Amino acid sequence: MQKKLQSLVATQFEAAGFKTDAKNIRTASGVQGIRKVAISVIKRCMKADPTGFGNDIRNLSVEGESNNG
Incomplete structure (x- = not known):
């Protein structure tokens, strides 16, 4: 199941158009490898739109911390 989802x-x-990310997703092994690719993509999106997407991610992080603590 995991490999099918990775391939999709x-x-x-x-x-x-993200060929490097696609390659990294296909070759990622285990949850740790997939998490590394996901964090890389999120960081790139935050840099591309720091006031929009970046703020949304920061707000989600703060909200998550307040709900977990």
Whole structure:
């Protein structure tokens, strides 16, 4: 199941033009490898739109901390 999902996500990334990310998704092994790729993509999105997407992620982080503590 996990490999099928990885392949599906990688195909979508390729179609969007993110060939390096697609390769990294396909070759990621285990949860740790997939998490590393996901964090890389999120960081890139935050840099591309720091006032929009970046603030949304920061707000989610703060909200998560307040709900967990």
